Amino acid sequence: MPAVPVHGAPLARGRLLADGARNETPHPHPRRRRGGRPRRRRRRGPHPVPAFAAIGGSFTDNFNSFNTSRWYKADGWSNGSMFNVGWRADHVWNSGGVTGINLDTASCPAGCSGKPYASGEFRTTDLYSYGRFEVRMMAVKRSGTVTSFFTYTGPSDGQPWDEIDIEILGKNTTQMQTNYFTNGVGGHETIINLGFDASTGYHNYAIEWWNRGTINWFVDGRLVHQENGSRGPLPTRPQRIMANLWPGIGVDGWLGPFVYPGTPLTARYDSVTYTRY
Numbered sequence: 001m002p003a004v005p006v007h008g009a010p011l012a013r014g015r016l017l018a019d020g021a022r023n024e025t026p027h028p029h030p031r032r033r034r035g036g037r038p039r040r041r042r043r044r045g046p047h048p049v050p051a052f053a054a055i056g057g058s059f060t061d062n063f064n065s066f067n068t069s070r071w072y073k074a075d076g077w078s079n080g081s082m083f084n085v086g087w088r089a090d091h092v093w094n095s096g097g098v099t100g101i102n103l104d105t106a107s108c109p110a111g112c113s114g115k116p117y118a119s120g121e122f123r124t125t126d127l128y129s130y131g132r133f134e135v136r137m138m139a140v141k142r143s144g145t146v147t148s149f150f151t152y153t154g155p156s157d158g159q160p161w162d163e164i165d166i167e168i169l170g171k172n173t174t175q176m177q178t179n180y181f182t183n184g185v186g187g188h189e190t191i192i193n194l195g196f197d198a199s200t201g202y203h204n205y206a207i208e209w210w211n212r213g214t215i216n217w218f219v220d221g222r223l224v225h226q227e228n229g230s231r232g233p234l235p236t237r238p239q240r241i242m243a244n245l246w247p248g249i250g251v252d253g254w255l256g257p258f259v260y261p262g263t264p265l266t267a268r269y270d271s272v273t274y275t276r277y
Contacts, residue, residue: 055238056126060273066094074121074244078113084249084258086112091120097270101245103145104264117260121244127153129238131277134206134218135166136270137243141199144247144258145170147267149205151239160184162235164215166205171256173199178217178225182233192217192224202270209235210277243269 061067074087088111091102101120105112112118128151139147147168154161163181176192196203208216215234217225227234245267247258 054126056124056128056274056276058131058274058276060271062271063094063097063099063269066092066099070124070126071122072125074123076113078115079246082248082251083246084115085117085119085246086115087121087244088112088118089120091118092122099269101243101267101269102264103140103245103247103266105260117247119245119247121242121246123152123240123242127157127238127240128274129276130209130211132206132208132273132275133164133241134204134273134275135243136202136204136272138200138202138268138270139168139173139198140170140245140265140267141173141197142170142247142258142261142265143256144252145245145265146248146255147198147245149241149243149269149272151207151209151235152242153237153239157240159237162237162239164207164209164235164239166207166217168198169255170199173197176205176217176219176224178227180215180227180235182235185232188227188231190225192219194219202268241272241274243267243272 059070061070073089073092075089076087078086085103086108091104093100093102099122103117103119105116106118108116108118133149133151135149137147137149147170148166150163150165150167152161152163153159161181161184163186165177165179167177167179169175169177174194174197176194176198177189178192179186179189194203204218204220206218208218210216213229213234215227216223245265247260248255249258
């Protein structure tokens with residue numbers, strides 16, 4: 001998924017100076033590619049993290065609690081553009097060994113950054129380099145929505161925009177979409193048939209990012225896709241681990257139309273594991 005750049009400061013000796021971050025206004029008309037899908041842009045917004053973000057080591061988080069030393073929640077802003085939602089910290093919850101994200105209309109639009117819907121996004125306080133990024137999650141089944149697990153860095157971290165994506169589009173939860181961005185250049189989407197409905201139970205999804213020149217995507221331990229740089233250079237910069245749930249606007253050709261069902265939609269994350277290579 002894409003980003004709208006946010007001012008940051010340079011990487012130095014394995015740590016990032018991220019203070020002074022500020023929003024920049026997204027372009028009002030994202031450029032479109034074939035098939036009607038725009039070149040997405042994501043605003044990463046202000047984030048209440050320490051001035052320095054470390055390059056993190058291996059961990060497993062079973063979400064027995066929401067570890068605020070590892071994760072923090074987006075709050076009080078919106079990506080703009082096709083993201084028809086305001087991020088609210090209270091829409092990321094933890095209970096019974098699960099971290100969930102609710103999408104609803106609570107306090108909108110006044111309390112949702114002017115958007116008609118509220119939802120949640122969480123990300124790591126540290127950045128992570130080459131390794132295996134794995135999540136056990138259950139997606140939302142609803143046309144117009146995206147349930148995601150991905151890695152991202154950009155100007156808010158004092159780096160160019162690099163990103164590696166796992167996305168479940170709610171219009172067809174029997175499929176997964178992969179993509180990556182390097183220096184802000186994406187367009188490497190691939191659709192994977194899962195062989196199951198990602199909204200009816202938990203499954204394991206993994207990104208294996210090698211400094212040997214490949215990115216591998218796995219579903220329940222099975223290799224389903226590989227990128228080797230033949231379609232464009234692969235990311236090289238350390239990134240944050242992130243997850244979010246959002247409804248689109250103006251992208252019906254890609255996501256399908258979104259109609260709020262009148263009750264909250266919930267994506268669930270059972271665990272996240274990072275293994276450093």
